[in-house]
Amino acid sequence: MDSKNKTNRRRFLRKAATAVFGVTVLPSIIPASALGKDGHVPPSDRIVMGAIGVGSMGTGNMINSLKKNEVRYVAVCDVDLKRSEKARLLVNQTYKNSDCRQYSDFREFLENEELDAVCIGLPDHWHAIISIAVANKGIDIYGEKPLARSIKECRAIVDAVEKNKIIWQTGSWQRSVAHFHYACELIRNGKLGEITYVEVGLPDGRESIGTPPVMPVPDGLDWDFWLGPAPARSYRGVCHWDWRWILDYSGGQLTDWAGHHVDIAHWGLGLDRSGPVEIEGKGVYPLEGIFNVPVEYDFTCKYENGLTMRVANRSRLPQGMGATWYGEKGWLNVDRSGLTAEYPEILNEKIGDGDIKLYKSIDHWQNFLDCVKSRKETITPAEIAHRSISVGLLGEIAMLTGQKLFWDLEKEMFTNSDYANRLLSWPYKKPWDLNV
Amino acid sequence: MKKIKISSRLKSFSGLFVSILLLIQFISCEPIGKNRALIITGQNNHNWEKSSVLLKDILYISGIFKTDILISPAQGEDMSGFLPSFKKYNVIVLDYNGDSWPDQTKNNFVEYVKGGGGVVVYHAANNPFPDWKEFNEIIGLGGWGNRDESSGPYVYWENGEIIRNNSPGRGGDHGEQHAFLVVNRDKEHPVTKGLPESWMHARDELYGLLRGPATNLHVLATAYSDTATGGDGRHEPVLFTIGYGEGRIFHTVLGHAGGEDETPAMECAGFITTLQRGAEWAATGNVTLDLPDNLPNSASVVKWPDFRPLTLDELMVKASSYKVGKSRKYLADLTQRIRKDSNSPKMLLKYEEKMIELLNSEATSDSKNYLMKELSWMGSDKCIPVLKELKKNKNTEEMASYALERLSAD
Structure with a gap:
């Protein structure tokens, strides 16, 4: 909770960072050689890390950082023993030792380990409680999008990150991919002219599986702990991965992907620390089965500057997936496959000396590690992650209530609906709260 | 002929x-x-x-x-x-x-x-x-x-x-x-x-x-x-x-x-x-018929065995026997109706009244739990007493607390 819990090792790392790299050096251009000859990092300078949540995403993230010279994973934590065991073995194999420690309770993990940074990969309904607990230990975090399940939780994470002065990186890694960066610089520099309309296409919903029967909880999985703050439920085989289709844990494709393509759309527009002021739209919700997130969603957001953003599942939009800006010189779409434009000449545009340059990172993980050392802000800090997912969460509330909503960007409250304001948070099951 | x-x-x-x-x-x-x-x-x-x-x-x-x-x-x-x-x-x-x-x-x-x-x-x-x-x-x-x-x-x-x-x-x-x-x-x-x-x-x-x-x-x-x-x-x-x-x-x-x-x-x-x-x-050459409640959508089939949507009273009766794991079509129907009428405080109150009746009845705990989740955002002061009552029952305690928390009444 306070500085006395931070380890001596940790303070050393921060002091060293200031001394070696100074404050004027950009994190993205730290030469590898600065880390030591042949990339060798003395143990005392290594970033000591742990991972909480080591399923598909959590393990993927860990793998991306496990072999970085300046990182040393020492502990993993998961409510599913099979997963934590697998992750422990992976760490040990990588380091050719048997040192990695294994936990199922994040509180114990935080109590026993002395860490510089933690990689968090959890279902959305756990994001806020655990992120804030980690932040309050003064530990830097690589967290996943969406920042959290509710807008109030997101704000609480941002506050905790700022209060504890920790480094936060969000897994909105598209920002560290060259063609996304280029697309956003084109837009930011007005190469498409003034932008008045944006579309954001996210994946279509997933098909129903009906309601599977209650079944025994698999060995090693602590189901009650997995549910945590969410309402008590019998186990029906929907846990890892497929939690994403149940509103208690996730908002579906919309909230999974808003942290990617809304994030990029905002970045290009310079609105990534802002948000919409009017939201209205419709979702199509399954009327049967265990899954209850919208299979189709389509809502529009209006911004203070008059811009309109439409967010929908890809099949509903002319350009499909990705962010599409509509400007005076036609439209430009960016998604993972690249850039397309109504008038392809735009794709030959260069970003010149006089143009605005956006934060540059070519390796999302390296950006985080560099910032852990330099104490600079990452390319996707918590506030930006919050504003990106807020669009998805505001759209979700507009669809759940069926109302047109007006949003106060400062107070982060709806100005016209008490009903909608109640949906800014999801009540927790006891004993969980945000101050574990 | x-x-x-x-x-x-x-x-x-x-x-x-x-x-x-x-x-x-x-x-x-x-x-x-x-x-x-x-x-x-x-x-x-x-x-x-x-x-x-x-x-x-x-x-x-x-x-x-x-x-x-x-x-x-x-x-x-x-x-x-x-x-x-x-x-x-x-x-x-x-x-x-x-x-x-x-x-x-x-x-x-x-x-x-x-x-x-x-x-x-x-x-x-x-x-x-x-x-x-x-x-x-x-x-x-x-x-x-x-x-x-x-x-x-x-x-x-x-x-x-x-x-x-x-x-x-x-x-x-x-x-x-x-x-x-x-x-x-x-x-x-x-x-x-x-x-x-x-x-x-x-x-x-x-x-x-x-x-x-x-x-x-x-x-x-x-x-x-x-x-x-x-x-x-x-x-x-x-x-x-x-x-x-x-x-x-x-x-x-x-x-x-x-x-x-x-x-x-x-x-x-x-x-x-x-x-x-x-x-x-x-x-x-014209259509004067009102749009009915309880239409299908792109995710789900809706059948009307009586060739018409249920009245709200009929719907509440059907909903009252809901068990988790069984068909949730009646509850989904209710949710759809609430969402459709959410811009009318009067209609929301009407739904709330019917929901309170169900909460006060011998309906299943599962149906009550579902309804309390809806009430957590669209309820008024009127539902507070029954929520407080249901908080005393172990089968409904959790969702009653949930709703009371959201309604800022606890």
Whole structure:
């Protein structure tokens, strides 16, 4: 909770960072050689890390950082023993030792380990409680999008990150991919002219599986702990991965992907620390089965500057997936496959000396590690992650209530609906709260 | 004319229908049966004895039709006396797939339509009379009966437009029965306006490869005929209109009724709603029917076993026996209604009152837990006492606390 819990090792790392790299050096251009000859990092300078949540995403993230010279994973934590065991073995194999420690309770993990940074990969309904607990230990975090399940939780994470002065990186890694960066610089520099309309296409919903029967909880999985703050439920085989289709844990494709393509759309527009002021739209919700997130969603957001953003599942939009800006010189779409434009000449545009340059990172993980050392802000800090997912969460509330909503960007409250304001948070099951 | 038969099935439901009828009359002050409909049936490769009665039920329930059923002579019998009085009706509903009509009947039918009469072509009614030119112009598209390129083009939806394809080949096909997605292609037409843009249709035969003159044909909705279910891989028209002279024709290829007991395609809320609206449009050129509650959407089929949505009171009774793991359709129906009416505080209060009644009743804990989650955002002070009461019960404690927390009352 306070500085006395931070380890001596940790303070050393921060002091060293200031001394070696100074404050004027950009994190993205730290030469590898600065880390030591042949990339060798003395143990005392290594970033000591742990991972909480080591399923598909959590393990993927860990793998991306496990072999970085300046990182040393020492502990993993998961409510599913099979997963934590697998992750422990992976760490040990990588380091050719048997040192990695294994936990199922994040509180114990935080109590026993002395860490510089933690990689968090959890279902959305756990994001806020655990992120804030980690932040309050003064530990830097690589967290996943969406920042959290509710807008109030997101704000609480941002506050905790700022209060504890920790480094936060969000897994909105598209920002560290060259063609996304280029697309956003084109837009930011007005190469498409003034932008008045944006579309954001996210994946279509997933098909129903009906309601599977209650079944025994698999060995090693602590189901009650997995549910945590969410309402008590019998186990029906929907846990890892497929939690994403149940509103208690996730908002579906919309909230999974808003942290990617809304994030990029905002970045290009310079609105990534802002948000919409009017939201209205419709979702199509399954009327049967265990899954209850919208299979189709389509809502529009209006911004203070008059811009309109439409967010929908890809099949509903002319350009499909990705962010599409509509400007005076036609439209430009960016998604993972690249850039397309109504008038392809735009794709030959260069970003010149006089143009605005956006934060540059070519390796999302390296950006985080560099910032852990330099104490600079990452390319996707918590506030930006919050504003990106807020669009998805505001759209979700507009669809759940069926109302047109007006949003106060400062107070982060709806100005016209008490009903909608109640949906800014999801009540927790006891004993969980945000101050574990 | 041989005989007009009032169905025994209809009689058995008459008590219920009369009460609905009176209710509708009372509310709308609309004369019941201001439109007169005639269902023509009696020969069909489908279960016409069932379908014709259900069609009548469906029109009856709309509250704006007075409907007769005309049963033709049986197949192979003398048809010479089959002389329906088309002109007595605003709309003729064709549920007939059988022997040729007498020339006079054919002429009368064509004159009736030309002169501004309405027609509903229902499912296999687009099968008969491949060689009767005017009939095929009236139905727009037909299938089977050796129809081929000489019958007219194939008509289907591709890349945002209607394709008329004259390539040679047989007319009429369907794969195995299955539930499929119907996509409205005209969202402004009186029949489809306000309906879900796309909706899952309950298990049915999906007709495809229909051919016909297709003049003055306007597609309202299509469905993708998936090769995986034996279909043709095209977006086939399933609801369309045809103009013929002054007449209006609404053609639905949906609604298969076979030998089995179940008639999911006819119980489908989307089928029922479009049939009622299509019949009104064919009869009058306009649609005055309100959009009903509890329509299907692109994720889920909705069936109305009584051919109408439940009243709120009926719905609450059904909802009160909900158990987690069983069908949640009644609860989902309630949620949809709340969402639809959420801009009316008065309506939300009405829902809340009904929900409070259920919370105070012997309903299952699971139904109460679901309702408390809804109340957590749309409830008022009125529900607080019962929530506090339910907080004392271990089966409802958790969701009562949840709701009280959101309502900031705890």
